[in-house]
Amino acid sequence: MNDTNVNSGEIGANNDWVTLLKDNTRTQGLGAAALANPGKAKWQMRVGSSIRTAPVWRDGVVYVTTLQGQLYAISADNGRQKWRFKAGAEIYSTPSLYRGLVLFGSDDGRVYAVNAEGAKAWEAKTDGEVWASPVVRGGVAYFGSGDGHVYAVEADSGKGKWKQALGGRIHSTAYATEQAIYLGCGDGRVHSLDAASGKSLWSTATGNGVNSSPALVGDTLVIGSEDFFVYGIDAGTGAVKWKYETGLGIASSPAVSNGMAVIGGKDGFLYALEAATGKLKWKARAGEVITAPPVFGTGVIYIQSWGLQALDAADGKIVWRAGLGGSIQGAPIVVDKTVYLASESGEVYALE
DSSP states (O other), X not given: OOOOOTXXXXXXXXXXXXXXXXXXXXXXXXXXXXXXXXXXXXXXXXXXXXXXXXXXXXXTEEEEEOTTSEEEEEETTXXXXXXXXXXXXXXXXXXXXXXXXXXXXXXXXXXXXEETTSOEEEEEEOSSOOOSOOEEETTEEXXXXXXXXEEEEETTTOOEEEEEEOSSOOOSXXXXXXXXXXXXXTTSEEEEEETTTOOEXXXXXXXXXXXXXXXXXXXXXXXXXXXXXXXXXETTTOOEEEEEEOSSOOOOOOEXXXXXXXXEOTTSEEEEEEXXXXXXXXXXXXXXXXXXXXXXXXXXXXXXXXXXXXXXXXXXXXXXXXXXXXXXXXXXXXXXXXXXXXXXXXXXXXXO
16 A cells, blocks of 8 residues: 555656645655754745745745735745735635646635746635545546545546535545545534545544644554544444554644654644554654644654754754744755745745
8 A cells, every 4th residue: 555656747846746745655855954053044934924834945945825815926046026816715725736837826716826937827715614624536537625525636627526425524634545535524523525536435533633734654543533532443344453542633744754644733743653653652742732743854753833943853852943933834845955844924045
């Protein structure tokens, strides 16, 4: 079940950061530099509205979405706005990049695709808010909606392929393989659907809603639940292999690397677990409440909580902390020894 090349050539270069947590493998910035404490801001841009999402990056352009319903394209070199696009409502959806398109959801129930010039290419309608990031696999974009349905549309055109009703609101970003997609749901279950038809393959109950976005490590699906537990689930059968109890609910999404999964809890701790067994490797206090996902660099883990922090991946000890980019949902991206991050206060930073 291990499916590492989940973008099937849809990433243009190793530096590209095309969706929530870099790409669909959820390995995040693995291979990115283990940066020293950023000494200065290369640039800083204020977009004038709170940002609750992570930036993405391609071909020297940073894309961010805001609660004013704006998508911004910003030059990575100098922080200047290239263009912006106005959606119909607030945006809590981190953009995804597919070929020449930027895909994201909005509270108006639509997923938008905007081209490289900032013009709308297509939109797909749902009956609820779309907080999840559209995930593209094999030319198909998959996303859940607050209307309780999962949608599959053609990424080039937005034409619908199928939709499947689940039992609650969906804020979890799907993990897609060639055969199946996996995601959490407000009904308290983790679901696996057939990628081609949307037919349910299995669903596994947890004790509360599941807003975390899963990651696949070998044949183990790792995901958190608001019931305080991190789950390791057999991706083929839905059987629970293990679960690990934290101090509060979990809305963060796991980062995975070398058989280890790191996830944040609302109790303010980061937990590093063996993905195969759920055994705790370490836990580290990194905030008051952590709902943002961690990001792997080489030997370090970045987290936006109490500003931007870098922790040693081996033991969770803080390597450095920068007092910028306070966030409860965002995540930094690391490209060519530069960290790009956005804050709840509406600032976008490039740090070096």
